[in-house]
Amino acid sequence: MSPRYRLNEPDVSAEVFDEEVLAINLKTGHYHSLRESSIFLWQTLMQGFSIEETASRLTSKYPEIAAQALAETETFAKHLVEGGWSLRRLMRQALQTCPLPSLLANLSSAR
Template sequence: MPTHQSQLTLNDTILSTVAFQATEEVLFRQIEEEAVLLHVTNGNYYSLNETSLPFWEALQNQQPLTTAIDQITDSYAVERDQVLADLQTFLTHLLSYNLITQIA
């Protein structure tokens, strides 16, 4: 069961100043255009689809999330506002499942 976290609200300041990283309890495995996360402590698996992979890769490499946003808007016919909304939901879920932590 996820812990309840406050809603994360993204803006350009947060995207350029706040960093996240995977917790030590998370294992990652990419299989073609999808990936699986395993939370070692609780044994739960989480799947990532091809559009969430750029977000995860940016988190893993401690790159600005704007890089992933640009990659997704360049690769898919989607508006930046939609990508930001999806990223906000993605980060909120990862935080609530204790898969990532905020480091800045």
């Protein structure tokens, strides 16, 4: 299962402009200005696409970087998480198919 990402709110705030993303970590005071393909990576990951889906979309948009698209996307996502800009989240579908609710139901009915 591929992780999905979301903005680390309320610690991080971001605004997308025409040719730039400005993101500020309100907890640390650090800020980033993203441009060019980084804007595309940021927006696509924050929309809930996986790393693989984002790399595929990046390749479609910028065919000249197809060979390194997956590695670049993985590195970008890693920096987002390590820097506190983004948090990983599980796919909703994975949560819905998780056996935990049925296990809990079995435990409750066994009492």
